[in-house]
Amino acid sequence: MRQSKLFTKTSHSVPKDEESKNAQLLIRAGYIQKELAGVYSILPLGFRVLKKIEGIIRKEMESLDGQEILMPALQPKTNWEQTNRWETYDTLFRFESFYTKSEYALGPTHEEIVTPLLKRFIASYKDLPRAVFQIQTKFRDEKRAKAGLLRGREFIMKDLYSFHANEDDLAAYYEKVRSSYERIYAAVGIGNRTYFTFASGGTFSKYSHEFQTLTEAGEDTIFICETCKIAINEEIVKEQPECPQCNTTKLKEEKAIEVGNIFQLKTRFSECFDLQYTDEKGAKKLVVMGCYGIGLTRLLAAVVEALGDEQGLVWPRSISPFQIHIVGLQGGDEKAQEVYDKLQSQGLDVLYDDRRGESSGAKLKDADLLGIPLRLVISERTLKENAAEWKTRGQKESALVPLDKIIEKVIEMQG
């Protein structure tokens, strides 16, 4: 894409109540725009990142036999009363129709919808196990929303729900989801700093689990067991200040961001909606459930918090809006255009800074801010060497690569 056609521009100014690194960098780079506290528009560059994250997550959900659906944001009050959460779910947006006076919840989660939905289709043990997921917009009436995309009043989430005949089957599936989640974090570039974290399980299970990514300005505190490579959250460490796997009390305190959670709901919701099945012997039993969430906008923000630097965003190739950023500087435009056309014709994802009237300094600063992994600068100076300057975002050194080798080298790098 030609940068001169992109409708967004970089900017130096950020709304003054935006304190978080993710909001500051994403707004300055034109990836998002703030509409309200905790409510953002996702602009073209941000949208491309989001779609790549979506693709990575969808692939894993399908490998877990998840069937994709879309449940509504508008949810009936009666369902929330049936689970006893209408009054108690503290971030629930509640409102009514002006005409019908029906009362709605604006869905922050979907147990109240998915449980009766599956009840329509599950009758026998032959209908189990089942897993459904959606990638959908959720809403929370947050008291304070100051963490950019990390804690929005409106946000995009993947939620997977699984349905089993018994707890063993749930437990086995839960482990598979854990592995899928680990592959997702690795794929978006934060695998090495993301910890499987023990959290409180609520009424039905001893533990639930979160995935926590280490960052300097993390909103959570976790305690890492470096032997087991797992962590414990603050709540759990107060009750039990030792590793649940090796029992060491040598735990390292770190700041982190939650990037996902998995939860054995067991019969918490199947009881409320009387979701039963008939087993092999003809006996009625409650279906056993699990739920598994990843906020896509939150994950995007976590990657920015973890990898962004002083100069701006830093994207792993897997989720970068473009793979290659060609920057044409004075005297290099014609050749830059030629290289752009060649890379485009190879089907590569290229952003080409063809803007006239911007200084070289401004263009290079913008490239750092946008954070595309490979930058190719073509200018009068590089053309004297019949070359382009090749620089990887996040690394200091750059190299001159002969123009007649560029295409080949880029294709090689793209694997």
Next chain:
Amino acid sequence: MRQSKLFTKTSHSVPKDEESKNAQLLIRAGYIQKELAGVYSILPLGFRVLKKIEGIIRKEMESLDGQEILMPALQPKTNWEQTNRWETYDTLFRFESFYTKSEYALGPTHEEIVTPLLKRFIASYKDLPRAVFQIQTKFRDEKRAKAGLLRGREFIMKDLYSFHANEDDLAAYYEKVRSSYERIYAAVGIGNRTYFTFASGGTFSKYSHEFQTLTEAGEDTIFICETCKIAINEEIVKEQPECPQCNTTKLKEEKAIEVGNIFQLKTRFSECFDLQYTDEKGAKKLVVMGCYGIGLTRLLAAVVEALGDEQGLVWPRSISPFQIHIVGLQGGDEKAQEVYDKLQSQGLDVLYDDRRGESSGAKLKDADLLGIPLRLVISERTLKENAAEWKTRGQKESALVPLDKIIEKVIEMQG
């Protein structure tokens, strides 16, 4: 996909207040589930159709240089006051935060967001034209919602907004959008019964335009000029009972469903938000806007209304959830499985009815209800001829095709 793994099932019962053909067929076939009046879950088969419609629309929007974004459902009251629509927009859901007491609109449309958004980035004539679009969930507080996916309280819409330096540029773009829309309706299989329809233009334009699809139970009445192959809506025909192109008064009354609209907003919203640009001579001018909508869930419902028959859904290949439905009947299961594996390995989209314990009659009825374009039945009877029964949905005749020719013939048909 194996039908035994699909979590949905067909059903004979439909909620009794569902009068529309689209809701009845889609619910019976397990494509959607009703959650509330005007609020549906989209289930796996419905989701696949929706994604295909989305792909067709996205491709056209990109060909119009539309840049894809996602704007929020939660919208600030102040923006709606600025356009004078907070009090007057009759289907606007309005509510407030329990904690902050901020008042929100739940977006039924996005002029109130997109206009100030583009204002941040448009300064000069060099920044024009621009076009942005989204495929996103919208909300309307409908007094009555009894038309299934045709008139939902929550629905999925593609909205495109364009920004121009002058009315001529808008008019030229508007014509391009018209052509794109016509290609979209043709691609989803209703091109031959969809009419470009003159509608009232509001304050700024003489006309806006709708696209109307002829169906027996259409909610709108339109008047067709068979010479010009265009239509006029009821409102316009009252003011002016003649074809706006050839002036004939010979108009044919028909029932139809609106499947899209395009509108020259001109400066209606740029005035409210003071969206100006500086022209070549340094003068400040208002940006001229257009908006263009297609409801995806509505379009899906319109295809059902137009093409569905007594037996159930009828999908054009372009948007069918699967291309081929293999039905294994008694004695044919093993061979059916073999054909399924072969077609799958060719990368084809196949649903395989591998269910045991369903009667042949029930399986064939289900196949008709699901509406997949090509049905291959393999049974003891067809195997006597070493063949499968090949039947196109919507056609009465079927033929036996030798099993050793099946793969070749299917691939040939898929083009």
